[in-house]
Amino acid sequence: MNLNELTSRSRAGDVDELRLVSMEGDIYVLEARIGQRYHPIQDRVGHILTIRSVEHARQLLSGLPTLPFHLVHAVVHDEMCGMESTEADQGMPIPLH
Numbered sequence: 001m002n003l004n005e006l007t008s009r010s011r012a013g014d015v016d017e018l019r020l021v022s023m024e025g026d027i028y029v030l031e032a033r034i035g036q037r038y039h040p041i042q043d044r045v046g047h048i049l050t051i052r053s054v055e056h057a058r059q060l061l062s063g064l065p066t067l068p069f070h071l072v073h074a075v076v077h078d079e080m081c082g083m084e085s086t087e088a089d090q091g092m093p094i095p096l097h
Contacts, residue, residue, distance in 0.1 A: 011065060
């Protein structure tokens with residue numbers, strides 16, 4: 001899903017929430033949840049869109065209606081060790097606008 005598709009689907013009411021996933025190296029990945037599935041947002045060429053900061057995400061999403069927006073910190077060490085996910089995986093709510 002790219003930004004144009006995200007915009008049209010969120011205006012249609014299809015998008016349940018947005019997640020900004022913090023990865024290693026100060027990289028953020030934006031995901032949209034539709035139903036039970038998370039869709040990473042891609043650029044025009046089909047690569048995962050790299051977000052620089054929370055403020056950068058807000059700028060990109062300024063045309064969207066207000067949606068639940070969560071900041072999620074990916075913990076690769078727990079995933080590598082096979083630890084179960086927790087409520088913290090749901091992320092911390094932050095304002096979209």
